[in-house]
Amino acid sequence: MKFDLRDLELFVAVADAGSIARAADRSHTVPSAVSKRISDLEERFGSVLIRRGAKGVELTAAGHALLVRARVLLHQAAQLDDEMRRHASGTRGYVRVFANISAIVEFLPGALASFAQGHADIHVHLEEHVSAAVAAAVADNTADLGIVSELPAIDGLDTIPFRRDDLALALRPDHPLARRTALRFADVLDQPLVGLHADSSLHRLLTHAAADLDTTLHWRVHVTSFDAACAMVAAGLGIAVVPRAAASPYIRSLRLVSVPLTDAWAQRQLFLCIRANAELHPAAKRLYDHLLAQGRSQDEQKQP
Structure with missing residues (x-):
């Protein structure tokens, strides 16, 4: 390879900061050195990686492709360093x-x-x-x-x-369905939902279940964790389908109600x-x- 990890670190820093000057400051180096590293990468790859402008930098298509690979390589390099250090320390x-x-x-x-x-x-x-x-x-x-x-x-x-990772509904205690001992997913299709992000397996599962019932879901908000989902439910933004065991601490702390789902796919x-x-x-x-x-x-x- 005709580049080193420091080149990739600085390139990622520029992409994250959107500016060579800000990346240099965060990396404790000077802008001219960062700019030179980026120019060297572009020369070695034969592709323009960033477009410089008055308001900062913008990645080209080649720059976006490099950014994805660079993050993976840097992550793996950090893992390698950590693993070798642990071997050296006796682990x-x-x-x-x-x-x-x-x-x-x-x-x-x-x-x-x-x-x-x-x-x-x-x-x-x-x-x-x-x-x-x-x-x-x-x-x-x-x-x-x-x-x-x-x-x-x-x-x-x-x-x-x-x-087992069974799914349940998280509801406020004053919700009309909170006194039910069990519910089908079809019973809540008209309710506003709090859900995990679209890349999650739970989001895909619920979307497919709704499609099987020939309907779409009313997503009120998407979050990235079960505690956030339960907090949104407690605030009155909707109900949430969550793994019963994983979400139980948040349900208890927020004084929510957990109602099991009876659908076969909810028995994960x-x-x-x-x-x-x-x-x-x-x-x-x-x-x-x-x-x-x-x-x-x-x-x-x-x-x-």
């Missing part, structure tokens, strides 16, 4: 886990805490992503293990059921996923076995 294992928000909020805190008690020499790097991105990360070896809320449409992955299953035909390294295998055992233990406790 014997490093496991990369990507999971969706439901798993991270409800199921992983306890599971990872108990794993850490018995494996102090293994570091677990955890990142939150939507299920599709989790599956893609496992498939391309960016992550060792993944937890998703839908079977991934990606070849080369093995999946195994992990935990979380899956552990790993690369098919690829042996897990020892640290990842220990965590994988631990998570499976945790899932089985919880299922046994729920049985009468």
Whole structure:
């Protein structure tokens, strides 16, 4: 390669700041040095990456393409640096886990805490992503293990059921439907909804369910987390479909009501996923076995 990571860092800084001067200030360097780095990148790639103007800079099509790849490379470089530092400090294992928000909020805190008690020499790097991105990360070896809320449409992955993640409605206690013991999704199609962002698996699930009922949903607002969704419900902006277990702390703290959904698709299953035909390294295998055992233990406790 005819460029280094510092070139990419400064290019990303310029893209984020929208200005060479602001990027230089944030990067603790001088604007002329940043400008030279960008010009060198453009010469090496044979493409114009930014267009300079009086009000700042604007990325070209080539610049947008580089920005996407540069972020990935810098992220992976940071992971590599962190992993090597942990090896140097005596940590014997490093496991990369990507999971969706439901798993991270409800199921992983306890599971990872108990794993850490018995494996102090293994570091677990955890990142939150939507299920599709989790599956893609496992498939391309960016992550060792993944937890998703839908079977991934990606070849080369093995999946195994992990935990149940049933959906429920979060409502204010003064809502007309709050006294119901259970509801169908069809019962709330006329209600304003608070939902997660459009890239989330939950948003896609609800959209498809509405399409099956030959209707569209009345989205009042989209947020990026379950606590934010519950806060919007508490403020009277609508109702929300949320994973019952993951959202229960927010429902309790905001004094909302949780009503189960009876639709078959609302009985969601979380899956552990790993690369098919690829042996897990020892640290990842220990965590994988631990998570499976945790899932089985919880299922046994729920049985009468």
